[in-house]
Amino acid sequence: MSGTVNISRRIWHDTAFKAEPFTEREAFMWMIMEASYKDREKRVGNVAVKLSRGQLATSVRFMCEAWGWSKSRVDRFLKRLENRDMIGTDSGTGVNVITVCKYDDYQSKPNESGTAGSKKRDSSGTAAGQQRDKPNKGLIPEEIPEATSSQEVAGYQDFLKAHPRPVASQAGAKAFADLIAAGEKAEVIIGAARAYAEVVKRWSSEGKVQQSDNFLDPVRGKWRDYIAKPAAVPASTEDRMKFWAESINEGRFVSAATLTPAFIRDLIDAGLVTPEKLAERGIAA
Template structure:
């Protein structure tokens, strides 16, 4: 399934929850192209070709689904023998049953298929070294071959969509700091669309001072970014609670 991951975040499409078909495509695209190991937190997982490892919570954030919906969907796919699952230590290892078929054959190297699909006349991933093209190291890091569209994008100036994300993450309420990778994608999308990074960061700081957050409740960062909530906080005055903060803080500690 030689589809660029950037397709899932193209501005031409409305940002909305994945369909079931899109969710399954995501699983196939995330699966390892060849055997590798992957670290998830403090756990190192051995993955075979056609396998991926992800928590239910991470998939729910990536697809904008409820965790219970993700769980039911995976069970249905497993019942239809489209996937196999192994659960442990909070991480689910998923095996795509017909992975080779979805990839267009049993070519584990991927070289021939990708060369045939190169419409520019250049063999994908063959003309530049990892030092010359950062994207060429993608195969080493993720077990997936470098896709031509990624190499082509490297020839164009890239917008600084990641500027300030670490500051945003630190400023956002700690209870809402989950699914960092998904939050990073949504942050980059917002900055790329023209939203000022400083505006998002200052809004996150203001949100952290709101009465609701001080009482121990906070939206997930992905939900906050997806809803464009910086518009709700960016121009808000400094927070002055009308209630007695010490009482509420003691209740929710």
């Protein structure tokens, strides 16, 4: 059987499929779907990279995260594809550029409007419809952030996995990195995403769910509303004694049944209340 089929990028985040490491075939399909369908210039960190049709700019580290593979496995796979003339690699500019060989066999050429000929638009033409055609977790944002620690990259991926409406984007990656740089803990942000996911399970409309990049937005983001509240620390004996002594001495309501004889003796021994004051309040010393 020959010929080609159109596959939406939405397949990568369709909930019908279990999240698991890519097969080699899926990894190659991922590269095809992430390659530029027309010549363009893309900013990667501080470098502006000119990409030709069929090329993508990405890092091995990002592919490890997207595919669920180790670095050594990604390196071996790319080398094998290169040896079979299925891809070409070039890092002469300091940025890893991959060229998918025979790209035209996989992707139709752009039409006069500059879009891929086979691409379909949402019939409404709305922003929501366009958003549904955008890639989600595991796909490359329009720009790749400047180099960050592997822990930060892993943290952002864990955040996307925890969030009920994950969208991998430059804006989301930057917002996450900015929060970490400001001193926020990755586990706190991820915990907020998990808590939000539990809350929205009870909602009747998916449209109300704030997508992951907006969730971290410094103005509209709701993530702080879902930070786990610290467990209450029990009051110390000293704090309790001060509280009840002030209540007795200042004439606040105190139920005699609330205070045990032993606790009352401790208040007297500490010099916090007098037997006379207790008698005045109707509390037996």
